[in-house]
Amino acid sequence: MEKDDTMQRLHGKTALVTGSGRGIGRAIALRLAAEGARVGIHYAADETAAAKTLAAVEEAGGSGFTLRTELGVPGDADALWAAFDEHADGLDILVNNAGVAAPGTIDQVTEDDYDRVFAVNAKAPFFIVQKGLSRLRDGGRIVNISSGVTKVAFPGMTAYAATKGALEVLTLTLAQTLGSRGITVNAVSPGTIETDIHPWMADAGAKAAAAAFSVFNRVGQPEDVADVVAFLASSDGRWVTGQNIDVSGGSGLGI
Template sequence: MTTTEPGTGQRVAIVTGGSRGIGRQVARQLAADGFAVVVGYAGSKDAADEVVREIEAEGGSACAARADVGDETEVAALFDQAETVYGGVDAVVHAAGRMPLAPIAELDLADLDALYRTNIRGTFAVDQQAARRLRPGGALVNVSSSVVGLAFPGYGAYAASKGAVEALTLILARELRGRDVTVNAVAPGPTATDLFLDGKDEETVARLAAQPPLERLGTPQDIAAVVSFLTGPGGRWVNGQVLRANGGII
C-alpha cells in the first residue's frame, strides 16, 4: 500500500464491490485515471489484495478495506480509512450488490431480505456517507441495472432493488445543491461478469448477447469507461442522471 500525504492534490476514490466484476475494473480504471483507490470488499480479501497489487504494479496507489455495505458502522469506517490514509474522498463508486434470481412467486423471502440489505440499505448507507464526506468537485456513481426497464422474468426482486437505487440517486443529486458534487447512476445491460454468468447456460447467454444492436455482452471495461467519464473533468455537467450503458438494448 502506498500512502498519499494530505494536500498533495491527488484525488481519492472509494469503490465498493471492488474485488470482482465491474467494481474490480472500475478500481483499476480510476487508478489509471490518477485516483488513489480504496478497494472495498465484503468477503473476498484475497481478490481485493490482488486488485491492490495490480494497481501498484501499474504505478498507482491503492489499499483494500473490508466493509459490509449494509452495516452503517462498517461503511463509516471505510470512509474513515480513506480519509486517514489519503486525506479525503473525491469519488465514490458503489458497485457492491447481490443478484438472486427467481420468479416472484417462488423467491425465498430470506433471499429478498439479504438482497434488500445489500442493494437498498447498502446503497443508502454508502450514499449517506458520500453525501457527508465528498469534497467539492466530487462525484458519486451508483451502479444500477438496465433490467429496471427491460423487465426480464426472474429479475423481479433485483430490478425492484435497482429501481430504489435510481430513486435515491436522483433525489440525492438534488439534495446536494450548492455542494459542487455530482450524483449519477450507471445502469449496465447484460455484462460478462461472474455475478451475471453464474447459473446461466450457453443458450441463455447467447440469447442475451444477441439482444443489443451491437450483438455482444458488455464487458466490465465498457462500464468502467462510463464511470471514468462521470468521475472525470468531462463529466462535471452530468448530474442527476441514469446512464443506461447497454449497447442499445431495448
C-alpha cells in the first residue's frame, strides 16, 4: 500500500472491516487506509496477524486500530460494537468480510457444521448491521463479501453457498431499507483468491486448474477484491446500491 495524497477519497472517514487480519480482509483494510480512512481491523483469534496488518497500515502513512471479538457466538455483535466504541465515536464504512467455510455435500454436513457457518457468515452480519445502524452515519457504506459459489451449483460447499445466498438477499433488502439515509449497500463476490487459507494452491496443477476457470487464466489476488470495495466505499460509488458485483475474473462465463 502506497499513500497517495492525490487519491485520499476517504479522508476523514472511519471504516470497520471484520476478519481483516489476513487474506482478503487485510487487503481491504490496507486499501481503505490508502484512501485516507481510519480503519478498524477486526480479528477473532490471530492477534499477530492483526498487528501486522495495523503495522502495514501505519508504515504506509495510514491509521487504524485493532479489535478482537469472536463471531458466531451469542452476543457477538454487541461485543464487537463495544470494542469499536473504545476507539471511535461513529462509522462511515462497514465491510462484513469475516467468514468460515463448511466443506461438504448435503449428506456430509453435520448440524454443528451448519449452525457454525450460518452463525458466522449470515447471522453475525445481520446483527452487526442491526446494532451498528445507530453508529453508521448518513451517507455511509455497507459492503458485504459474498462468493462466486452462489452463481452456479457447487455441491461441495452446500452450506457455505447457502450462507452467501442469504447474505446477498440481505444486501438487497438493506439497500432498499437504508436508501432514505443515503447509505449504499452492496455485495462483492470474489472467485478463487490466492491467500494463505488456500494451501492447496502450493500444488501447481491444482492452481492451474483453478486459474482455468477465469477468462484471464489466473487466480485472483486479494487486491483485486479490495480495489472494488474501495470504489463502492468512496463517493464514486454513490449511485450504486443493492448490487452484487462479481469479482471473479470472468470465472465460469462459458459454463
